[in-house]
Amino acid sequence: MIDISNPENNEPTQDNLILRIFQWLLVLFLIYLLITAVGMIGAGFKGATKGQATDLFAFATNPFMGLIVGVIATAMIQSSSTVTSIIVGLVAGGLSVEMAVPMIMGANIGTTITNTIVSFGHINKKKEFRRAFAAATVHDFFNLMAVVIFLPIEILFHPLQKAAGYFATHLVGGENLSVKGLNFIKPITKPVIAEFKNLANMISEQGANILLVVFGIIVIFFVIIFVGRLLKKLMVGRAKDIMHGSIGRGPVSGIVSGAVVTVMVQSSSTTTSLMVPLAGSGVFKLKQIYPFTLGANIGTTITALLAATAISGDHAVLALQIALVHLIYNLSAVLLIYGVKNLRKLPIEGAQWLSNVAADRKIIALIYMVGVFFVLPGLLVFTYQLTM
């Protein structure tokens, strides 16, 4: 395959143009598959639970359990876009928005594992590792802080759910409850969902709905991987231009650039991982990397919004509501934590402290990663199961 991301290959030759058109058509097809897969999860989950989805997720009535599910699931598959798309599908299938909100918050934390692992690549040079690890963990500290602030408020007053609900009802049409202007989605996804349903029925009539959910999850998983790879090839030039343009400008420009690059590559972990070597080399300071990372949090919410367009019918409002929760939550977290000077510096201080400790004793970095993303959440789930 010709690497069209290479500027030398960027001559507008006919071959390159054809290849580029083909790759963009492939991106469109993959987005179509993503939307279809979310519809499959919604339909399958609805059929499997027969309207009792909340009972199936009874363990997640405790918001901390929902949070942990989001953290572990995202950390394991290293993609918040996949997890949030699945959550949108589950909400469309009957999972309550209230239960889904902590899961979305958990996905935000879980996704930070990727850039932490990327920073491990700098282990051979102590100073470089210290800077790279700080650039990775500043995202962790920020997202942990956001949960500490917003989750209790959400449990008590549901401001995110209410705000997202308000916007969702205004964006979704009246009688047939499908997203305004996007009524064409259902007709184009329905035949494929029906085909998968038939296939699931052929494999097992009793477990057809569960199989449909599993098919949906598998399709989302692979679509996110392939679309990410393809967009990286197609968008690397544009992403570079945006990054070049943000140099020497303020933090707001950094946040906007981080968000735009993330929308382009459809992956926050790609954007945040990209920041790690930039910081590791010492050319970019932690303070300059930080706003890009926050922009990535905002940009990644596009995937769930896109996934929500798949849903029509009774649950269209709810699917859009949970996708908007993701957006409003990340916007609010940036506004509050980055907007308030005293709060803004806490993730930087936390990351610098941890990276200093980890640079001296590397085992600390490993303990931190396994502890925060797996052991602690696992222990909490285990304790919860014992006490219930």
Next chain:
Amino acid sequence: MENEDFSSLSKKKLKKLIRETQEVLNQLKSELKLRKQEKRHKEIDHMEEHFEDAAHNLSNLKSFIQKVFSEMRKDK
């Protein structure tokens, strides 16, 4: 410079000297800023490689774990 005696200079000369020094200082700061920005632009030019590195994060994890354990063995 710090041992220089400025007491013989007139107030006017002192002010002129300060102004000139300030100008040089500003120029030096701009030059430094420009060089830092150039370095950043150069680093961004390597974005394809960084994308590539980010894609191999599991091999990073493997080598990191190996390094941690070899360091631990050395410490013993």
